Amino acid sequence: MKKILTGNESAAWGARLSKAKVVAAYPITPQTSIIETIASFIANGEMDARYIRVESEHSAMAACIAAENTGVRTFTATSAHGLALMHEVLMWASGARLPIVMSVVNRAMAPPWSVWTDQLDTMAERDVGWMQVYSENNQEVLDSIIMSYRIGERHHILLPSMVIEDAFILSHTAEAVDIPEQKKVDDFIGEFEPAFKLDPDEPAGFGSLIMPEGPYMEFRYKMALAMEDAKREIEKAVEEYNETFGRNYAPFVDEYRTEDADAIMLVLGTIGSTAKDVVDAMRKEGKKVGVARVRYFRPFPTEEIRRIAKSTNMLGVVDRSYSFGPGADLYAETKSVLYSHTDVPVKDYVIGLGGRDVTPEVLRKLFDDMLKIANEGVVDKEIEWVGLHGDERWS
Amino acid sequence: MRKLTIPEEEYMLPGHTACLGCGATIAMRYVLKALGKKTILSIPACCWAVIPGVYPHRALDVPLLYTAFEVTGASISGIREALDVLGKEDVNVVGFAGDGGTADIGLQALSAAMERRHNVFYIMYDNEAYMNTGIQRSGSTPWGAWTTTTPGGKKRMFKHEPKKNVAEIMVAHNIPYVATATIAYPEDLIAKLRRAKEIKGPKFIQIFSPCPTGWRHSPDKTVEISRLAVQTNFFPLYEVINGKYKVSIKPKNPKPVKEFLKLQGRFRHLTEEEVEYIQHEIDENWKALLKKERCSQEE
């Protein structure tokens, strides 16, 4: 069944089809319509779940943690400041090995106040032990939620997931979305079978004090292994999902015309679709460019990125966020996994912060710059801020 | 001879790590005796996050979720809703948090949980300071007390603000059950929990729990200090059921607060005038409480 849905409605459908039984959420633009849609699903008897209207995002995550630890599937959603407020308890969720699924609508962090898309909010949470999958369209938002439950709930994984979409570009833009059949989704995810739970018949404690000689380090190591193992589960889930529901997802990196490309653009989120259009146009002119859209940022697709980098003469990384370290996040991590594996030139383009429009025209200029670097083999400037006021070069 | 009404069942196992004479430990023991086996605890950062012991030991025979410091209200909400989804309505859900986790950092989550009317117990064991981190002032620290962040010193920088009245804040939430209790009156404490257990909805109980380490008193004085707190009206015991106050114990001849204060090193620096001021405040608060009882009982 096809419906015309916004990204946020698609997220709500994802939670509904996945049969989350406890939803705890707090409103923030641009996430609000996710939790409003879920409220109306429940109010109309279309979704059978308890809805906890908490007083903050911190409490939303804390309530999900408690409910999930009691043995039921949970869901929440947030953006930017809400996600930042959750920071402490995000680590609690992953450390407690609770496969909660959360929609995150990327939004810029204040000041100044900006509700538009920017990936700093999720990038700032890249180290908290959650899987992160970025979406390109509304269908992918819905499908990724379903897949995330299946992947996270495997007993050798037990990690939470953020399913991420760009503010407004997806969250408030409607397009045709195929709603999978409930029965098929049920079969795909399976019943929620907690690996452990709070139960008076089998009293146990969760999260107690531990000494340096205790297995704290081993717990962390197991999380690290689970994050690696998740890659196999993601591959399996994506393959089965594609087959069952007639989709065509790549597990980690969605590659578009990269086979023989002289220069490849590495992106996250909706910039990927714009870039694909530009690639088509430039290919017609004989310019050999391609796009690699990273879906999973956690676990990080190390092998795929190495392979992609080795297959081309230049890698241009587009970051819709900036971290005040050695460049923006996708760039810094890409460089780090490429080191001592290839000398292919890599350049970081910081673009579209605070929701500034990323147009096909600007992306074409980036591709031209990338081709020049591919040709000359020299990176003029490692980190380029694109489209600043008064900057003639990219406008 | 009167019959002992305290249940014999034990849900506290040997081997807890609390200090000698810890009032909070006694409080937990009674709470579990009153509520029984079908109970799930959520405990935030506080002394009680340490008292059950170091992993993998656990001196409690009920399931226990350790939580972040400020989330107890949200945590018990999540457990409750999940249990109801699973059809386990008969399991008690109990948040067991310190005064800091309740009056200060956790007040927001607590207020929201009470306002949402989940069927839960929230127990504030009140040792009147942040003990786990080494005796710092909390909103629940009484006027005049020494703590490590109100250390007195040359400028007599002890706590200059009155104790925050969390029980009254809870009453303002119009929840069905609010009570105060203390360990020197275990029958009263247990009776209150049992009454609360009959009520579906949010229940808040504040248990005054002396802390020899933080209050600077001898560990063998814990129960005596708890009793004196009631007999001097320093910490009155009462219930508010559906908005109606009922004072549980009305000392015939209240003892001077000095008798309570003098057993504790945290009040040692107080001058005669300051003790008088405390006495005055206690008398006023007591009168106000009796007035509330009278007014709320009137039809």
Ligand SMILES: Cc1ncc(C[n+]2csc(CCOP(=O)(O)OP(=O)(O)O)c2C)c(N)n1
């Ligand atoms: C967010 C956060 N801030 C600070 C702390 C440090 N901390 C742990 S326990 C505690 C004090 C607890 O006081 P209270 O709730 O009164 O319980 P008590 O230790 O007195 O039993 C503090 C400040 C923490 N764990 N988390």
Ligand code: SF4
């Ligand atoms: S510091 Fe006080 S409350 Fe904490 S364990 Fe020791 S006596 Fe108990």
Ligand SMILES: [Mg+2]
């Ligand atoms: Mg305390």
